[in-house]
Amino acid sequence: MRRIELGRGGPSITPIGLGLAALGRPGYLNVGHGRDLPDDRSVEGMRRHTHAVLDRAYERGVRYVDTARSYGRGEAFLGSWLRADPVRAAQVTVGSKWGYTYTADWRVDVEQHEVKDHTLATFERQIAETREHLGDHLAIEQIHSATLDSGVLDRDDVLDALTRLAGEGVAIGLSLSGPEQARTLDRALELAAVGRAPFRCVQATWNLLEPSVGRALTDAREAGWGVVLKEVVANGRLTPGTDAPDAVRAVADAHGTTVDAVALAAALAQPFTSAVLSGATNIAQLESNLAADAVSLADDELTALAQVAEPAERYWATRSDLPWT
Numbered sequence: 001m002r003r004i005e006l007g008r009g010g011p012s013i014t015p016i017g018l019g020l021a022a023l024g025r026p027g028y029l030n031v032g033h034g035r036d037l038p039d040d041r042s043v044e045g046m047r048r049h050t051h052a053v054l055d056r057a058y059e060r061g062v063r064y065v066d067t068a069r070s071y072g073r074g075e076a077f078l079g080s081w082l083r084a085d086p087v088r089a090a091q092v093t094v095g096s097k098w099g100y101t102y103t104a105d106w107r108v109d110v111e112q113h114e115v116k117d118h119t120l121a122t123f124e125r126q127i128a129e130t131r132e133h134l135g136d137h138l139a140i141e142q143i144h145s146a147t148l149d150s151g152v153l154d155r156d157d158v159l160d161a162l163t164r165l166a167g168e169g170v171a172i173g174l175s176l177s178g179p180e181q182a183r184t185l186d187r188a189l190e191l192a193a194v195g196r197a198p199f200r201c202v203q204a205t206w207n208l209l210e211p212s213v214g215r216a217l218t219d220a221r222e223a224g225w226g227v228v229l230k231e232v233v234a235n236g237r238l239t240p241g242t243d244a245p246d247a248v249r250a251v252a253d254a255h256g257t258t259v260d261a262v263a264l265a266a267a268l269a270q271p272f273t274s275a276v277l278s279g280a281t282n283i284a285q286l287e288s289n290l291a292a293d294a295v296s297l298a299d300d301e302l303t304a305l306a307q308v309a310e311p312a313e314r315y316w317a318t319r320s321d322l323p324w325t
Contacts, residue, residue, distance in 0.1 A: 001061030001293065006093075007200050007226030010171050011139045013093045016270060016293060017064030018057045018286070019230060019277040023050045024067065024074025027108035027324045028281075031236030034108070034325035036281040043106065049282075050077040054195050056283045060290050062111060064093050066203070066277055068144055069126045070100035070114040070246075075133035081135055095140030095203075098126040099152070111325055118143065118152035123161055127148045141165060142203055143174040143202075146184055147239060149324055153187050159197050166198035173201035175230070179312040181205065182216035191322075201226035203277075207234045207250060208266055208308050210315040221272040229276045233289075234315075235322055238263040240288070245308040251301050257291050264292030270294055 002013045022028045026041040038049050049145045054065070063117070067074040075096060082089035104113040132139060141162075146152050153159075166172045176184055181204055191197035202220050203211050217227050238244050239260045251289065252262045267276045280286035310318075 001063070002020045002062065004274060005226075006140070006171065006228070007087045008224035010200055010226045011093050013064035013275055014062055016062060016264070016274055016290060017066055017228070017277050018054065018062050018272050019279045020050065020065065020067040020071050020074040020078060022281045023053060023071075023280050024077055025072025025102065025104065026106060027104060027113060029235055029319075029322040029324050030279065030281065031242055031322065032325070033281060036285065038282075041291040047077050047080065050074075051081050051282065053283055054078070054081050055185045056286055058088060058092070060286075062290075063091055064095070064275060066095045067166045068097035068100065068313055069129060070097075070144065072102050072104070072106070075080070075130060079133040079135070079137075081132070083169045089137060092137070094134055094137045095137045095142065096130050096134065096138060097144035098123050098130065099144035099146075101126075108324060116145065116150065118146070118150045118158065119154070120155065120161060123158055129167065132244055133183070138170060140171045140201065142172070142175060142201070144173040145177040146188070147178060148180060148184050148187060153184070153191060153197070159191070163198045169245060171199045171200050171226075173203060173226070174199060175203040176213065177205055179316045181213040185213065185216040185220060189219060193223070199225070201228065201274075203228040203230050205229075205231045206267060206270070208238060208245075208305050209234045209310050210312060211306070211309050212312040214270065214272065217270075217272040221274075227272050229270075231275055231279065231298070232267040232276050233279065235261045235264045235319060239285075243268065247304050247308050251297070254301075255295055257295055258288045260285070260288050261295055262297070262305070264289055265295035265297050266302060268292060269297050269302060
């Protein structure tokens with residue numbers, strides 16, 4: 001897989017990366033997540049499983065891995081995988097995120113799995129924890145699910161701390177979530193333009209069902225930012241065995257591929273896209289996702305696929321109702 005630059009002067013990544021949200025903990029809100037995991041959900045069992053998926057991703061040319069403090073043991077699993085092979089580790093670009101604390105204690109049957117807090121104290125605690133797990137492999141650090149409501153973009157102490165981290169050579173960005181992604185990104189772009197924030201990249205939810213942030217992502221790309229798309233299979237709603245829209249199935253059939261490969265290929269085809277993340281739970285899903293690299297969608301197919309979009313509010317309401325399994 002070829003390598004690209006994440007934004008103007010950013011770190012080197014591959015167009016498809018692997019996200020560890022569904023691998024670093026036994027519970028996640030992907031459709032059918034519990035069914036897709038191995039029977040051994042112990043910490044050691046999940047570590048072995050995550051390492052196996054990372055091994056296959058590396059064999060297939062993936063050189064970009066994304067994790068977060070709230071992804072259970074995601075950082076720890078990735079760190080031990082990197083330490084096992086320094087030559088391999090030197091070729092992989094690692095991004096992480098701060099702002100949520102994992103609280104499920106390795107259980108699935110809990111009311112709350114993570115707690116959001118975008119204060120300086122949380123950043124300082126979590127960046128130290130990230131360094132403990134990932135050492136000097138950290139190349140990208142992002143605010144996890146920044147929103148205007150969280151107030152993080154108005155906290156001068158946090159922005160100053162992020163600026164200091166940028167001075168150490170770490171690319172600083174933010175991830176987005178919710179129906180107000182575009183407004184949050186607009187504000188971040190304003191701050192960066194006047195030198196008030198060190199943002200150089202953004203990770204946003206964009207998929208065929210929820211493309212509403214596209215205009216803001218275009219602005220970010222034009223400003224020289226790297227743009228990474230997450231949740232491109234809509235937390236499993238755009239995968240085989242689900243009630244995916246007929247238009248997506250038709251394009252998949254025409255290309256002799258899977259619904260998820262079409263979803264990733266459509267995300268890769270957007271002019272603002274630097275890279276997309278596979279959120280695969282197992283090797284079979286990873287292989288299916290990576291098939292997108294060989295799918296070239298025609299303009300009329302992209303036009304047809306654009307018709308399946310849902311109103312943003314409805315999409316996010318559906319997402320919030322997905323059970324953690």
